[in-house]
Amino acid sequence: MLYRRIFQFLIVYIFGILFLLIIKFIFSLSDYVIPNILLIIETAAQVFKEYFFDVINTLSVTILGQCISICMAFFVGISGRKSSWIGSFIKVTAYNIQAYPIVALAPIIFILIGDGFISRLLIASMICYFPLLLSVLGIMATPVKDIEHFYIITGQMKWHLEVKIRIFENLSKLTTVISGSATLAMAGTIVAEFIAANAGIGYSIRIALYQSNLAKILIALFLIGIIISVYQGILEVIGEQIKSKWSISKKGTIL
């Protein structure tokens, strides 16, 4: 799964580079607009180490932001799962707020908190929080009737058992959503860094943009893509491990 993700990214990246090179040749563009392969390799040798640590810096904020958003999404999802007044209120509020683009709120966060770690973390967690919340709310608010019936009718249903049943029955969906939200968290962090931070790969991309250095941007994109693929792959592997451990069963053997 991990190798497949990296392989898929490499294919997309190579196609992207080829596309740029084709445009360069068709319109006879200079290296200043679209760099040639040699220039890209030369730039990679210069900035690879620096950009790698920048991506790791961004990734650390991404992971933290994602953890915060997962906790928040589960807290609100579990609180809003009931069809009571408060449950409906939480659901409607969540649906309405998520319609507002968080990136548009980013400048307010920077004005209030200033550029730095907290602003990046806040924007990263907010960007991946709402899609995550909608999935978690959907899963938590949908009863698994054929399992829950027994506990309800015999009076043995507790809130944590209800949550456990719904999580267990939707484990694949949750794993996919959490792994997918990693991309959103990364995008959120990079956007935050791009707007006004003073560290991370988004900040480096902004500097490269001011220098009109496409080679640097391509190297940054390569590192972001590779590292997010590895991170997502690891999340999927962890999800698979949890699934197989939790629902381990004795399979029959063919004699």
Next chain:
Amino acid sequence: MHLKCKNLNFLYPDSKSAVINNLSFSMKNPGFNAIFGPSGVGKTSLAKIIVNKNNCFNENIITKNINIILYSYNLERLPGWLNLGKHINKVISPEKLHLKKTLIKIFELNNVLDSRFSNLSMGQQNRINLIRYLLQDFDVLIMDESLANVDEKLKGTIILAIKELFPDKMFLYISHNLMEVSKFCHKILVLGNPSQNKPCFIINGQNYKKKCFLDKKKLNITMLEIMNAL
């Protein structure tokens, strides 16, 4: 113990014709009774109404000496994170452990207690589901196709064992099997199709018990009565 239904009408919100139309019947004393009828006549709806009588049907469903009514059906599942043995132990009180052992032996489920629910056949799934209901406190247990996909011989053994082990409980057995219902049940509520204006009847079944003689002629008459009532 008395379960009485008086002038019950039931219509689904998105439907024009009533599923249950002016239904009245009465079932007294513990025992194995049945609700019988073709698909779509409202057997499951009636079962759910009886279970949820306190919500909207307090005036139509009247009970005496009945406190707990449970409803089990054949599509239920057990959670997948525990094996069957551990799951059953978690949902029963310690004093029922001996009864659990007895039931597992009769239901022929000894070999699958270490397995997960998803690894069982459909018949085994229905049997383990029924066991966990039988191990709860109840006065009336509605068994909606709870023994579907179980072979006829084992089904007979299970029904006879339930009658023997739970003599003071009332069972409402919902099935499409005419022979089974006629043979094992005491009172059989035959639901006619309300769209054809067919009335409902209570027919006496053979109420066959262990070590009792089964009069095949009477059994045939019961089956004919049910067929005529439909």
